[in-house]
Amino acid sequence: MIPRINQVLQLLRNVERNLFHNVFGGPPRELALAYVHEKSPSASPSKFSIKDIIGDGILLAVPKFRRTIERRWKRKYGSPDxxxxxxxxxxxxxxxxxCGHHHEKGRLCENCYTKIKKETEEIQAKITEKLGINPVEQDVVVLYQGETLPDQPKEFWKGKRIIEMKKERPQWFSKNLLQKTTQQPSKSTDVKPTDLA
Known part of the structure; x- marks a missing residue:
C-alpha cells in the first residue's frame, strides 16, 4: 500500500512540474508572506544613537576556524597529492x-652590524650625557683613549665639540668613518640610466 502511495505522489509531482514548465516557462516559484509588526508611535521620539546602527557588535571578515597544522604545511611546502x-x-x-660570519649577498653582515650599532649607541649616550638632548648643530669629534687632536689650524676646530671615550678605539672602527669626504659634490644634472632591462 505504501509503495503505491509513493508512486502516485511521484507521478503528481512530475505532472505538476511539467505543467508549470509548459505554462509558465519554468519551475514553480514559491511565494512567501511575511507579517511585520509595526510599533505604534510613542509620545516622545527617541534620540538617534550610534548603537542603533551597530547593534551588539560589528562582524569583521576574520577566519571562523583556525587552519590545522597539516593545511598550513601543505600551503607552505606543498603536498605530493x-x-x-x-x-x-x-x-x-x-x-x-x-668577521668571517655568513650572510646573504646584498645584505649587511648581521654580526658586523650589531657591533657597529652597539658602538654607535655608546657614542650617542656619551654625546647626550655631555651635550644634553638639545639639537647639536656643530660637528662632534669623538676621541678614544690615547688619541690626541690632529694637527689642524685653529679655524678647523672653531665651533666643534669634542667627546672623549674612556676606552681604546676598536680595531674595526676606522678613523676615516668620522671624516667628511674630500670629494666635491657634482653639479651635473645628467642622469645616467641604470639597470635597463
Missing amino acids: YELKTIVPKTNIKVCQD
Whole structure:
C-alpha cells in the first residue's frame, strides 16, 4: 500500500512540474508572506544613537576556524597529492671579509652590524650625557683613549665639540668613518640610466 502511495505522489509531482514548465516557462516559484509588526508611535521620539546602527557588535571578515597544522604545511611546502614545493637551497650566501660570519649577498653582515650599532649607541649616550638632548648643530669629534687632536689650524676646530671615550678605539672602527669626504659634490644634472632591462 505504501509503495503505491509513493508512486502516485511521484507521478503528481512530475505532472505538476511539467505543467508549470509548459505554462509558465519554468519551475514553480514559491511565494512567501511575511507579517511585520509595526510599533505604534510613542509620545516622545527617541534620540538617534550610534548603537542603533551597530547593534551588539560589528562582524569583521576574520577566519571562523583556525587552519590545522597539516593545511598550513601543505600551503607552505606543498603536498605530493597536489603540488610539491621542493625546498631550494640558497646559493647567494657569502662569508664576511671582516668577521668571517655568513650572510646573504646584498645584505649587511648581521654580526658586523650589531657591533657597529652597539658602538654607535655608546657614542650617542656619551654625546647626550655631555651635550644634553638639545639639537647639536656643530660637528662632534669623538676621541678614544690615547688619541690626541690632529694637527689642524685653529679655524678647523672653531665651533666643534669634542667627546672623549674612556676606552681604546676598536680595531674595526676606522678613523676615516668620522671624516667628511674630500670629494666635491657634482653639479651635473645628467642622469645616467641604470639597470635597463
